[in-house]
Amino acid sequence: MSASEWVAVALLIAGCFFYLAGTIGLLRFGDVHSRLHALTKADNLGLMLVCAALAMLSANWRTAALLVLVWLLGLLAATVSAHLIARHARRGGD
């Protein structure tokens, strides 16, 4: 494997690790809001690392741009969803 492939593998493993951490937080934290912290922040770091790994593997700037776009939209989805779910939970809706 080439050097860039090694870097990509390292990034991919790191990304999977953050996905795992997010899920562990989701299972362990005691209240809805704390679980939201775990999911939004850890999963988006995971997505960022996975996207970075795949961009290195594809070695194509257009694919890389698409991956960046996916990541940015993922961030947007996470913040919007987190805010709406948090608000819903705090206002006692069910």
Added chain:
Amino acid sequence: MGKRFISNRQRLVWIGQTFLVLAVIWLTLNGLDGWWLGLLAASVGAVTGGLLASGRPYPWRPHRLAGFAVFFLFESFKGGMDVAWRALKPKMPIAPEFRHYPLDLPEGQPRTLMVSVISLLPGTLSADLSDDGQELVVHTLMPEAMDSVNRLDRRIRHLFSLELPESGEE
């Protein structure tokens, strides 16, 4: 505050900015193949966006946006690391609580940016806006998390060239 008012000139600024963003996205994804379709799609999107815009656009400086992006990348990275560490540690060092933060950023882009970005900073989550829209309810995982909210506030003011809270009157 006259916030609902938006002049035709401001609408044009919205349309121009939206068009640029959409055209750049089309170019990166598709290149110049079928450029006329991209032009058409970006124009329709920009005009629709401009017509639906409900607040005035705030002037921002490109180099400050770059600085903000770096700040955001760094802080969101820290945020992910922090929450992962807290979830994995056997003792699980979290002290969840709700804090109120007086929101004196002007409505529109600055405020929206604030509410969205908070959720990705270390230990903070924007949980609610008070009914009058003057207070943000932040859920924090640790007491010192509010520092990053203050830093974000200052960064946003810098990005949009707004005065600091002491002299602001919005």
Added chain:
Amino acid sequence: MSQILGLAILFLLLNLVAGLWRVARGPTGADRMLAALLFGSTTVAVLLIMAEWMAMPALRSVALLFVMLASIVTIAFFGLPTGDDER
């Protein structure tokens, strides 16, 4: 390389299944809505890795579409905060 990508996909899917335990258990409705977030972020990563793994670039477009729909789904479910505050 191929096996590593396959393993990553498997790992993420197992991770998703583990997260579903929380979703199934609740206890509140908001906990169940966390499923939308979890599915969104995990599926997108899986689709992107699959695109590389199976050399199917079209799957990247699927991921793009998926991630765009992710925010719309939550907005459709809860509605945007309007009316009772000044937005």
